[in-house]
Each structure stands twice: as C-alpha cells, then as structure tokens.
Amino acid sequence: MSARVGMSSDAEKRAGKKGNRTGVRLKVARYIIKRTLLFIPAILVILFILYTLIYFLPGSRMAMMPISRGGDALDSLFTSISAPDNFFTKFVRYIYNIIAHRDFGRSTPSSAGLMSDIAYRIKNTLLLLLTGVGATIVVGVPLGIYAALRKGRAADRVVSVITVFLSALPPYTVAIVLAIVICVRLSLLPVTHVASDPKAYILPTVTIALGGIASVARMARSSMLEVLEQPYITALRSKGLPERSVILKHALKNAMIPVISALGGLIAQLLCGTFVVENFFMVPGLGSFMLNSLSVRDHFEILGCAVILIIILMCMNLVSDILYGFVNPKIRLRYAEKPARRKRKEAAG
Amino acid sequence: MDKDSMSDILLDVRELDVSFDTHTGKLHAVNKISYAVREGEVMGLVGESGSGKTVSSYSILGLLKPPAVINGGRVLYKGRDILGLSNKEAAAIRGREISMIFQNPMSCFDPVFTIGSQMTETVLANDKTASKAEAAARSIDMLREVSIRNPGQLMRRYSYELSGGMLQRVMIAMALLCKPKLLIADEPTTALDVTIQAAIIQILKKLQKQHNMAMLYITHNFGIVAEICDRVSVMCGGYIVEQGSTDDIFYSSAHPYTQLLMKMVPRMDTPLSEPLPYIEGLPSDPTALGEGCVFCTRCPYSRDICREKKPPEVSLAPGHTASCWLRADNASAESGRPSV
Numbered sequence: 001m002s003a004r005v006g007m008s009s010d011a012e013k014r015a016g017k018k019g020n021r022t023g024v025r026l027k028v029a030r031y032i033i034k035r036t037l038l039f040i041p042a043i044l045v046i047l048f049i050l051y052t053l054i055y056f057l058p059g060s061r062m063a064m065m066p067i068s069r070g071g072d073a074l075d076s077l078f079t080s081i082s083a084p085d086n087f088f089t090k091f092v093r094y095i096y097n098i099i100a101h102r103d104f105g106r107s108t109p110s111s112a113g114l115m116s117d118i119a120y121r122i123k124n125t126l127l128l129l130l131t132g133v134g135a136t137i138v139v140g141v142p143l144g145i146y147a148a149l150r151k152g153r154a155a156d157r158v159v160s161v162i163t164v165f166l167s168a169l170p171p172y173t174v175a176i177v178l179a180i181v182i183c184v185r186l187s188l189l190p191v192t193h194v195a196s197d198p199k200a201y202i203l204p205t206v207t208i209a210l211g212g213i214a215s216v217a218r219m220a221r222s223s224m225l226e227v228l229e230q231p232y233i234t235a236l237r238s239k240g241l242p243e244r245s246v247i248l249k250h251a252l253k254n255a256m257i258p259v260i261s262a263l264g265g266l267i268a269q270l271l272c273g274t275f276v277v278e279n280f281f282m283v284p285g286l287g288s289f290m291l292n293s294l295s296v297r298d299h300f301e302i303l304g305c306a307v308i309l310i311i312i313l314m315c316m317n318l319v320s321d322i323l324y325g326f327v328n329p330k331i332r333l334r335y336a337e338k339p340a341r342r343k344r345k346e347a348a349g
Numbered sequence: 350m351d352k353d354s355m356s357d358i359l360l361d362v363r364e365l366d367v368s369f370d371t372h373t374g375k376l377h378a379v380n381k382i383s384y385a386v387r388e389g390e391v392m393g394l395v396g397e398s399g400s401g402k403t404v405s406s407y408s409i410l411g412l413l414k415p416p417a418v419i420n421g422g423r424v425l426y427k428g429r430d431i432l433g434l435s436n437k438e439a440a441a442i443r444g445r446e447i448s449m450i451f452q453n454p455m456s457c458f459d460p461v462f463t464i465g466s467q468m469t470e471t472v473l474a475n476d477k478t479a480s481k482a483e484a485a486a487r488s489i490d491m492l493r494e495v496s497i498r499n500p501g502q503l504m505r506r507y508s509y510e511l512s513g514g515m516l517q518r519v520m521i522a523m524a525l526l527c528k529p530k531l532l533i534a535d536e537p538t539t540a541l542d543v544t545i546q547a548a549i550i551q552i553l554k555k556l557q558k559q560h561n562m563a564m565l566y567i568t569h570n571f572g573i574v575a576e577i578c579d580r581v582s583v584m585c586g587g588y589i590v591e592q593g594s595t596d597d598i599f600y601s602s603a604h605p606y607t608q609l610l611m612k613m614v615p616r617m618d619t620p621l622s623e624p625l626p627y628i629e630g631l632p633s634d635p636t637a638l639g640e641g642c643v644f645c646t647r648c649p650y651s652r653d654i655c656r657e658k659k660p661p662e663v664s665l666a667p668g669h670t671a672s673c674w675l676r677a678d679n680a681s682a683e684s685g686r687p688s689v
Contacts, residue, residue, distance in 0.1 A: 234412050235457040239471045239523065240444025243436045250459045257461070329461055329507050 024333060031335040032322060039314055044095070046310055047303075051091055054299045061299045065105060067093050072100065104304035117301075118289060122308060125285035128274050129312070131205045133267055136212030141259065143213065144220025145252065151225060159217065166214035171273045175207045175280045192282040204281045208273045212266055219262060224255040257328050263320040268313055358425075359563050360386040360409070360447075360531055365422035365432075367404050367413065378404040380587040380643075381422065386531065391557060391564045393574045393595070395610070396584030399632055402567045403452075405584075406533045408432070409565075410449060411439040426531075444475045448524040449533040453540045454516035458508030465504025468492075468523055475527040491522040495552050514545035518552065525556060531563045538573065550576055571614050575599060580668070583607045586633050586643035593669035603663075603671035606644045642674065650675060 055062040067089050068075050074096045083089045097103040147159035166174075182203065183191040190200050227233065228251055236246050275287030282288070286305055293301035325332040367379040379401040386392045394402045407413045409424050411434055424432040431442060443449075451457045459467060465488065472484035479487070485504070492500035495518040508516060517537060524532060534553065538546040554577050557564050566578055574581055574595060581598045583591040583606065591604040602608050609628050630647035633639070642648070645655040654674050663676040 231451060231453060231456045232459050234407075235449075235451055235520075236459065236467075237412055237440075238410055238443055238449040238451075239474070240440050240442070240448075240527070241470065241474045242440055245470070245474070250462070253461050254459065327461060329463075330509060 028325065028332060028335050032318070035318055035321070039311070042314065043307065043310065047095065047307060048091065050303055050306055051094065052087075054303055055087060055090070057299070059297075061297075062090065062094075062105075062303075063087075065090050065093065069093070069097065069101075074100070104307075105300035118286060118305070118308070121284055121286050121289050124283055125274055125278065125287060126312070127201065128204055128208060128278070128283065128285060129267070129271055131201070132208035132212065132270050132274070133263075133316075135205060135209035136216050136266070136270070139209070140213040140216030141220045141256070144217040144222075145224050145255070147217065147221045148224035148228065148255075149247065156221075159221070163214040163217045166210050167218065169211070171207050171211055172276050172280060174210055175203075175277055178203055178207060179280070200281070200283075204274075204277045204283055207277045207281075208270055211273060212270050215266065216259060219259050220255060223258045224251060227251045227254045230254075253327055257324070260320060260324045260327060263323070264317040267316040267320065271309065271313065357388045358385045359388045359390075359427065360565070361423075361425040361428075362405070362409070363423045363425065365405060365408060365424060366420040367401075367408055368418055368420055370416040370418060377587050378417070379408070382582075382584070382587075382589045383422075384582045384589060384592060386563050386565055388530070388563055389561045390579045391566055391577050393578035393581040394565060394567045394584060395569060395571070395574055395581055397569060397610075397628075397632060399586075400584040401587040402569075402584055403535055406449070406535055406565060406567055409533065410443055410447060411436075412449075440474075444471060444524075444529065445527045446529055447531045447533065448527070448529040449535065450517070450520050450524045450537045452536040454513050454520050454537075455508070455540070457520060458516060460508055462507075463504065464506050464508065464511070464519055468504065468519075468526065471523055471526050487526060488522070491526050492519065494525075494556065495519070495522045496548075497522070513541050514549065517541060517545070517549050521549070521552060521556070525560065525562075528560060529562065531565065532557070533565045533567070535567045536569070538568075538570075546573075553577065571599075571611060583610070588643050588672065590644065590673070591671040593666070593671075597666065597669040601665075601669075603665050603669070603676055604644075604673045605648050605650055605675070607671075609649075642672075 051062065054060055067078060067083065067085050074093060077083075078089065094105065097105065143159055143163075147156045150156045179191055182188050189203055190197060192200075233246060233251060236250055237243075241250075274285060275291065277283070278285040278287040279291060286309065290302065290305040290309075293305065325335050362385070363383050364381040365379055365383070366377075366381050369376040369378055382401070382405060384392065384394075394406070396402050404413065404417070408417075408419055409426075409431070411431070413419070419432060422432065423430050426442065426446065431439070434442070458464070462470075465485065468488035468491075469481060469484040472479050472487055473481070476484075488504065489500040492503060497503055497515070497518055503511070503515075503519070511519070517540075521537070537553070538549050541549065550573060553564070556562070557577075564577075566573070568574060578595050580594050581592070582589050583598065583604065585606045591598065591602065591607045598607060599611070602611060613626050613628060615625055628647055633643055633646055639645075639656065641654075641656040641658060642651070642660050645651040648655065652674065658674075660672045660674045661677050662670050662672045664670050665676065
C-alpha cells in the first residue's frame with residue numbers, strides 16, 4: 001500500500017516535470033476509454049455471481065434453461081464438442097444469448113422477452129433518476145453555499161433545520177405526505193402516473209430529489225465553510241480580488257471536490273429511492289417492474305434488470321469520476337499516470 | 350514617534366486595538382499599539398508567538414474575520430483611514446497599494462488553479478486596462494525577478510507540484526505584480542529551511558531596494574531583523590514595548606523583554622552540550638490582562654508598581670521609545686537604575 005502511494009506521487013512529479021498539459025489531456029481521454037472497456041469484464045463477473053446465486057435457488061428457472069436454441073453458431077459449437085448440459089454451458093449460453101440475440105431469456109415461451117418489455121421502462125427510470133440527480137445538484141449546491149455564506153445567521157439556521165428534517169425523512173413518507181397534500185387536498189397534480197401527462201413526473205422527481213437535496217446541501221455547506229477557513233482564501237483576498245471571484249470562482253470550485261466525489265454513492269442511493277417512488281406513484285419504471293418480477297419469481301427478469309441497473313450505476317459512477325478529475329487537477333494527473341492501478345482498486349471496491 | 354518626518358509617513362497605525370470574542374471571554378490580541386512606516390523603509394515587528402504581530406498586520410488589510418473585533422484606533426495609509434473599509438473599497442487597496450506575503454506558502458495557493466492563472470488573475474483584478482496576454486507577460490517578468498529559471502513552464506504548474514521555497518518566491522512575485530507601495534511580510538521564511546530562508550531574504554531585500562517599497566516585516570528572528578530592518582517595534586502580549594532603529598534595539602535596548610529576547614538568540618560559540626536559553630515563565634493570559642505591565646510576571650526586575658500600573662512610553666533618544674517603569678524612573682529621577 002505504502003509503495004503504491006509513493007509511486008503515484010512520483011508519477012505525479014514526473015507528469016508535472018513534463019509540463020505538458022495536452023499530453024495529460026490525451027492520457028485522460030485514454031483513461032476514460034479504458035474505464036469504459038473495463039465495464040465488460042466487470043459486468044461479466046457480476047453476471048456470473050448473480051447467475052450462480054439464482055441458478056442454485058430451489059426451483060430456479062435458470063437451471064431449466066435449454067442449452068440449445070435450435071441452430072445458431074453456439075449450437076454447432078456445442079454439438080461439435082458434445083458439450084454436457086450443466087451449469088457452465090448454461091452460463092455460456094445465457095451470455096451468448098444476451099450478446100448475439102439481445103435476449104435475456106424467457107420464463108414462459110409466450111412472454112415477449114425482457115428487452116421489449118423494459119425498453120420503455122428504462123426510459124422512465126432514467127428520466128426520474130436524471131431529473132432527480134439534476135434537481136439535487138441544482139438546488140442542493142446553491143442552498144448549501146448560501147447557508148455557508150450566511151453562517152450562524154437566521155437563513156443558515158432555517159436551511160439547517162430544513163435539511164436535517166428532510167434527510168431524516170424516508171422517501172415513502174415524503175411521497176405519502178406530498179400525495180395527500182398536493183394531489184388529494186389541492187388536486188394540483190395527478191396522483192398516479194398518466195403516460196401522456198408530463199406533470200405526472202413532477203411529484204416522483206421531487207420525492208426522489210428531496211433526500212438528495214438535503215444531503216448535498218449539508219455537504220456543500222460544510223465543505224464551503226472548511227474552504228473559507230483555508231489560508232489561500234485570505235491570500236486571494238489580500239491580492240485585491242473582488243469578493244465575488246474569491247467566493248464563486250475559487251472557494252466554490254474547491255468546495256465542490258468532496259461533493260462530486262460523494263456523487264457516485266448518492267446516485268446509488270437515489271436509484272434505490274426511485275424503486276419506492278415508482279411503486280408508489282405507479283410509474284412504469286424498472287424498479288416497479290423488478291419488484292413485480294421478484295414477487296412472481298421470474299428469475300430471468302430479475303437477473304436482466306439487475307444487469308441493466310448495474311450498467312446504469314457504472315455509467316453514473318464513471319461520469320462522476322470524470323467530473324471529479326475535471327475539478328481536481330491532482331486526480332486528473334493520477335488518471336493520466338496510473339490507470340491500471342486505479343481500475344483494479346475500483347473493480348475490487 | 351517621528352515628529353520631524355511626518356510628511357513621508359506611508360502607513361500610520363494609531364492606537365489599534367483588536368480583540369477576539371471567545372467562549373472564555375474577550376481575548377485582547379492587540380492593545381492600542383501605534384507605529385509608523387515611512388516610504389521605502391523596512392519596519393520590523395518582532396515578538397514571541399501570540400504577541401499579536403500577525404493580527405495587527407491582518408487588520409491593516411481588513412483580512413480579519415469574526416470572532417476578531419476591532420475595538421478602536423486608526424490605520425492611516427497616505428493620510429486616509431483604511432480601517433473598516435467595505436470589501437469593495439478594501440479590494441482597491443489590496444494588491445495595488447498594500448500587498449502581503451504569508452507564513453506558509455504551501456497553503457496560500459488555490460490548489461485547483463494553476464500558478465499562471467492565479468497570477469494573471471491578480472493583474473487583471475488590479476489593472477482593468479491590461480489584456481490577458483499583457484498580464485501573462487507581466488507575470489513571467491515578475492517570476493524572472495524572483496530568480497525563477499523557467500517561468501513560462503512554471504505558470505502551467507499547480508501549487509502542489511512546487512516546493513515551499515519555490516512557492517514563497519512565487520508568492521513574492523505575485524505580491525509585487527502590481528507595484529505596491531507597502532509590502533507586509535508575515536514571517537515569510539518561518540516555514541522554510543535555513544538555506545532557502547537566506548535566498549528568500551536576499552530576494553526581498555533586493556526587490557525592496559529596486560522598487561523603493563516600504564516593508565512591514567513580521568518575524569521572531571533577530572538575525573533577519575539585523576539583516577534587513579531599518580527600524581524595529583518589539584511586541585509582547587499585544588503591546589509594543591519598545592520601538593527604535595535597528596541599532597537602538599541591538600546596541601542599547603531599554604526594555605527588559607527586548608534584552609532577554611536578544612539573549613535568547615542561540616550563538617555559534619556556545620557549546621552544544623548547553624541547553625538553549627529561554628525566558629522563564631509563560632506569556633501572560635490574553636483573556637485576563639492585569640492592571641500592570643504585560644511583562645511583569647516574567648520580568649526579573651519587576652517591582653510593585655509594575656504590577657499595579659501600566660508603564661508610560663518613555664522617549665530615550667530621537668525615535669527610540671520604551672514602555673517600562675525602569676526607564677520612567679530613570680527619566681524622572683536618577684534612582685534605582687538597574688545595571689542591566
């Protein structure tokens with residue numbers, strides 16, 4: 001561990017000595033491509049673990065899957081090596097079907113297959129998640145910064161009370177209260193999802209975002225306060241910079257570093273939130289679909305949904321990692337110099 | 350004070366009084382101190398840790414934040430009171446008229462912007478007519494003046510890629526970018542090792558002469574004082590206890606505190622086996638300053654009157670003053686003069 005730290009700091013110095021920022025940028029692009037390519041083995045490993053768990057469930061439909069699809073390339077390979085019908089060949093068949101036929105398997109011969117069922121649901125879940133994350137950042141960060149700049153005054157106290165209150169509330173409570181007040185009492189918005197009505201997305205998004213806003217606002221506030229105490233802020237003021245640029249340019253960018261690094265975890269949290277919210281507001285999304293699959297024990301659908309959720313999460317994590325490198329030059333250099341090491345660590349964690 | 354040369358006084362601090370509101374009560378950091386810096390002069394502000402040197406310098410530029418409270422006094426810069434200016438008014442003075450370099454160069458740069466962007470931004474903030482290219486060119490010239498060999502490349506670096514000595518040079522360059530009339534140097538060499546210290550002081554001395562700039566040099570190192578200061582103010586517990594030219598302070602120091610401080614400077618010729626000397630006792634608690642002299646609890650010559658009343662400021666020679674009862678007695682009647 002210590003050797004690794006030593007090496008990476010050496011690497012930073014080397015990169016610095018070159019003083020070649022375009023080179024760094026190129027390497028960062030390469031890092032992003034490598035990270036994306038690494039999705040493939042990571043997904044395979046996750047698939048294998050989940051497949052194993054589900055395969056050995058009593059009465060698993062995975063175990064009942066035939067190894068022959070009836071005349072494709074894999075079938076001829078299987079016949080030529082006279083493959084036995086076991087766990088491994090079934091796993092190979094499962095993966096092959098996903099790649100070659102975009103087929104996540106069917107529990108009953110009559111079902112239309114997972115992809116045609118959920119393409120539209122993915123859109124709904126992604127819409128909720130992205131608007132939720134967007135609202136979280138757009139509202140949470142300015143709220144936290146505002147509270148930090150008004151530290152100890154009435155505005156700060158109000159924000160603190162509200163954020164503590166909101167982060168203590170689970171999304172299902174918020175959903176019920178919002179539905180009763182806004183939909184039932186005030187009849188401003190529809191209670192359940194109506195596909196044609198974009199207003200139907202408002203309450204689910206608000207419910208998802210509220211918890212996120214609370215935690216992002218608290219994080220932004222504390223990190224802004226910490227940055228404002230740093231000697232370099234005083235040094236920047238002493239150079240005659242206008243207060244606006246000290247706060248909005250320098251302090252803000254530094255304060256965003258911990259917020260962005262926490263974004264990956266926050267997105268996972270919000271994704272869980274969408275499950276509850278989709279069910280409550282009857283939004284036909286991935287979460288409600290998956291809960292339904294669980295209740296009817298449709299193992300193919302469960303596994304398929306899990307894989308899609310994992311891909312969504314991995315993409316979000318990659319985006320937040322890239323953003324992190326964008327605000328933090330130290331991380332950018334590390335991306336440029338040590339991709340292999342970082343990836344291994346992240347795949348493990 | 351120098352009544353004879355009031356005209357060329359650049360900075361005139363009068364009865365500046367700063368305290369901190371803490372849980373345990375008011376902490377008096379700076380107690381009605383007065384000093385003046387003339388144009389082109391280097392004034393040293395010397396004292397032990399916690400004697401109020403830094404706080405007094407921060408208040409000149411309005412950099413103090415709550416819980417610090419300025420209770421009174423005036424800071425006249427070119428005859429204009431600059432204490433308690435709004436952020437906007439203060440920004441017009443900072444960098445352009447008075448600028449400052451800080452104790453710990455490693456933590457005084459924004460880590461997420463390059464050195465170059467921080468330097469050009471300083472130029473642009475203080476000189477609205479400058480273009481980006483001019484600002485960059487001026488930054489590079491200035492970096493060359495502080496003996497940086499590869500300024501163009503350094504501009505693209507981040508602060509964490511540079512050593513402390515390099516950063517302190519960059520900080521000096523940044524402070525002098527807009528040709529200030531006064532530079533406040535707050536222990537600029539404390540965080541550096543000794544060989545780098547010497548180089549930094551040489552650079553400061555050279556640039557101070559070249560630009561004919563006044564300097565307020567805050568330090569606890571008498572070696573540096575002897576090296577660059579024209580005049581010295583000695584601070585103890587938030588009071589200025591003695592003021593005078595560097596020669597006055599070194600050759601005829603009048604206050605027991607100054608004398609003891611001088612004795613505490615380690616000498617080359619003392620054997621290594623001997624422990625380093627120190628002033629007995631602890632600095633007086635700034636939340637509970639007594640009626641008497643701030644140094645009376647540690648002063649080897651303290652008498653009853655030292656504990657009861659504040660000593661008056663006594664003029665010993667033109668420009669040389671000390672606040673001590675020993676000297677006051679000496680001034681009023683030639684009795685009880687200690688042989689120190």
